[in-house]
Amino acid sequence: MKTKTILLAAVATALASASYAQDKKTVAYIAPSLDISYWQWVGYGVKEKAKELGMDYVEYTSENSPAKQMDNARTAVTKGVSAIVIGPVSSTSTPPLLDYLAKQKVPIAFAGIGPQPGLTNYTSSVTANNYDTGKAQGKFTCELAKERGGNKVGMLSLPQDRENAQKYLKGAKEAFAANGCDLVQMLETRGLTINEAVTQANDLLTANPDIKAIYGMYDEAGSGAAKVVETRGLTGKVGITVADGSPTTIALLKKGAIQGIFFQEAVGQGIDGTQQVYNALTGAPVTQDLALVMPLVTADKVDSPEAQKVIARVFPPSN
Amino acid sequence: MTDVTNGNAAAKKIRTTTTRAPGLLLSYRTEAAIAAAIVALMLAVGMFVPAALSMGNMQNIIQAAAPLIIMSLGVFLVVLTGGIDLSVGSVFSLTGMVTALAMANGADGVTASIAGLAVGLVFGSLNGFLVTVVRLAPFVVTLITYAVAGSLAFIVTNGRSMPIGAPDFWLLNSGELIPSVPNHLLFCIILMVVLEYVLRKVVLGRWFYAVGSSAVAARLLGIPVLRIKLAAYVISGLLASFAGLLTVSYILNAEATAGSSLMLQAIAAVVIGGASLFGGTGSAIGAVLGALMITCIQNGVNLIGVNSFWQGSVTGAAILLAVLIDRFSNKNRL
Numbered sequence: 210m211k212t213k214t215i216l217l218a219a220v221a222t223a224l225a226s227a228s229y230a231q232d233k234k235t236v237a238y239i240a241p242s243l244d245i246s247y248w249q250w251v252g253y254g255v256k257e258k259a260k261e262l263g264m265d266y267v268e269y270t271s272e273n274s275p276a277k278q279m280d281n282a283r284t285a286v287t288k289g290v291s292a293i294v295i296g297p298v299s300s301t302s303t304p305p306l307l308d309y310l311a312k313q314k315v316p317i318a319f320a321g322i323g324p325q326p327g328l329t330n331y332t333s334s335v336t337a338n339n340y341d342t343g344k345a346q347g348k349f350t351c352e353l354a355k356e357r358g359g360n361k362v363g364m365l366s367l368p369q370d371r372e373n374a375q376k377y378l379k380g381a382k383e384a385f386a387a388n389g390c391d392l393v394q395m396l397e398t399r400g401l402t403i404n405e406a407v408t409q410a411n412d413l414l415t416a417n418p419d420i421k422a423i424y425g426m427y428d429e430a431g432s433g434a435a436k437v438v439e440t441r442g443l444t445g446k447v448g449i450t451v452a453d454g455s456p457t458t459i460a461l462l463k464k465g466a467i468q469g470i471f472f473q474e475a476v477g478q479g480i481d482g483t484q485q486v487y488n489a490l491t492g493a494p495v496t497q498d499l500a501l502v503m504p505l506v507t508a509d510k511v512d513s514p515e516a517q518k519v520i521a522r523v524f525p526p527s528n
Numbered sequence: 529m530t531d532v533t534n535g536n537a538a539a540k541k542i543r544t545t546t547t548r549a550p551g552l553l554l555s556y557r558t559e560a561a562i563a564a565a566i567v568a569l570m571l572a573v574g575m576f577v578p579a580a581l582s583m584g585n586m587q588n589i590i591q592a593a594a595p596l597i598i599m600s601l602g603v604f605l606v607v608l609t610g611g612i613d614l615s616v617g618s619v620f621s622l623t624g625m626v627t628a629l630a631m632a633n634g635a636d637g638v639t640a641s642i643a644g645l646a647v648g649l650v651f652g653s654l655n656g657f658l659v660t661v662v663r664l665a666p667f668v669v670t671l672i673t674y675a676v677a678g679s680l681a682f683i684v685t686n687g688r689s690m691p692i693g694a695p696d697f698w699l700l701n702s703g704e705l706i707p708s709v710p711n712h713l714l715f716c717i718i719l720m721v722v723l724e725y726v727l728r729k730v731v732l733g734r735w736f737y738a739v740g741s742s743a744v745a746a747r748l749l750g751i752p753v754l755r756i757k758l759a760a761y762v763i764s765g766l767l768a769s770f771a772g773l774l775t776v777s778y779i780l781n782a783e784a785t786a787g788s789s790l791m792l793q794a795i796a797a798v799v800i801g802g803a804s805l806f807g808g809t810g811s812a813i814g815a816v817l818g819a820l821m822i823t824c825i826q827n828g829v830n831l832i833g834v835n836s837f838w839q840g841s842v843t844g845a846a847i848l849l850a851v852l853i854d855r856f857s858n859k860n861r862l
Binding site: 405408 | 577579580582584585588591592595682686687688689691775778779780781783784785786788789826827830831832833839
């Protein structure tokens with residue numbers, strides 16, 4: 210009798226666990242590569258939000274390969290994940306992926322990079338508003354140049370084959386034209402390293418010594434430009450603005466080596482993307498396109514509660 | 529003992545052959561051609577952007593080239609012995625991360641630098657051991673260590689870039705042990721001169737050429753082939769680490785991806801400099817000039833404002849030109 214009771218209790222516990230396991234949802238985060246801090250930070254946002262929503266979290270990296278990205282999606286579906294948050298390798302790599310996930314009825318949210326324009330078979334796309342940010346950063350950069358007695362500006366750009374880079378540039382060019390500034394040269398990065406940005410900033414200022422402000426389209430560009438401006442004894446004479454934001458550029462902002470950071474909310478994109486797929490799973494309303502504004506933080510406001518709130522959505526506290 | 533005596537005799541023979549060359553310029557004709565090409569390139573860029581010829585730009589070029597020059601010297605030694613070292617870029621990155629991590633944990637600049645150099649020593653020794661003792665193919669061995677060191681560069685700090693806290697660490701790269709000569713330039717000159725002298729004038733150096741020309745013949749002549757190859761990999765690892773240290777000292781920041789593009793550039797520099805990937809030819813001066821050529825191309829493309837994606841094509845064209853010049857000059861010699 211006693212043995213029977215124990216057996217029944219064990220079966221009941223096992224069934225309850227199985228039922229709980231079935232109920233517990235899992236979100237998969239597929240990053241284009243995890244060797245870039247930005248995508249680690251998006252992953253942190255996904256993980257934290259998943260924890261808050263009672264979801265399990267798994268992570269895959271596509272190593273910048275569209276084929277690997279597709280393999281990851283198939284593996285995730287095979288493992289039975291409930292939803293996917295993805296930073297795609299590129300916008301153009303997304304159509305087959307979306308077709309596959311639509312057939313599998315798995316909700317998907319994009320973070321950082323959106324799907325190919327024209328597609329609609331996705332749950333949500335949470336990206337930065339690159340065009341408006343480009344405009345705002347362009348205007349601010351132009352103002353810095355004018356404060357320093359000129360209207361020539363230079364740019365350290367992301368590769369212009371990226372859609373976000375094209376939007377930044379379009380916005381910035383419009384702002385330069387509207388505010389009377391002249392973009393004298395733009396150099397595109399290949400390696401996204403500070404060392405490369407140092408070399409490019411040096412070359413930019415050698416070819417155009419009358420540049421009064423530098424527009425950095427990515428975080429390392431700001432660090433590289435600040436290093437060069439300091440080495441050349443031009444601190445205060447050449448202004449620097451940067452997009453993205455990191456502990457390194459925040460330190461430079463506080464030092465006065467950079468005048469403004471337009472923060473891209475990497476963690477926030479992970480959080481919002483996870484919330485959207487969760488909404489889709491639970492039948493709550495979903496916003497298909499969320500273009501997050503990239504707020505400007507200047508040195509005098511970096512320690513304010515508002516700025517700290519923004520920074521908390523940029524990178525994890527451990528950084 | 530007999531073997532060593534034979535080895536010395538062989539090396540003396542090679543050296544004698546070299547000293548019979550009709551003149552310094554003739555023995556360095558590949559290097560002279562590269563130097564002329566660099567001057568022509570800079571003059572051409574200067575026609576579009578006069579500032580290209582300014583002293584400031586020359587300093588920029590030397591600063592940008594210094595890590596590549598140092599790394600290329602190490603890769604050259606390996607190539608000279610008929611091997612290849614694909615791990616240098618990852619070792620470069622890992623060195624920076626280890627150095628920065630050591631400083632973040634309270635180590636002073638010297639201790640942290642030693643920890644960084646240990647990365648090169650360990651990976652260079654591992655490469656050498658696997659190539660010479662286990663007898664694995666150099667390409668496979670260094671491809672493995674490239675992957676491992678590259679992965680460790682992310683693991684040690686979880687992929688985060690690390691700022692350098694030590695206030696005086698910049699002196700390693702930008703200080704001046706000799707007034708008006710920045711350290712990075714001084715290190716490049718010293719390494720190039722020492723290596724060139726040893727390779728040309730010292731028996732031990734001639735062994736590197738002998739091993740690269742024919743390892744079998746060198747062994748029969750009593751040259752310690754395995755030890756020479758091992759030394760080449762260790763030196764290559766150490767120089768890659770030193771290049772990483774200089775870069776970290778310059779930008780005061782360590783990044784896990786810092787060296788990712790440098791490995792191919794270093795191999796390209798060695799080939800442009802006149803070395804054969806089959807071993808046995810080339811010079812340290814050639815490797816330095818090859819690295820300078822690549823940096824000048826990058827600088828010129830940036831100054832003129834050509835899309836930076838063209839840099840790879842221009843560098844490829846320079847390699848092709850160098851290989852063709854070398855091939856036809858050798859043909860004429862025969």
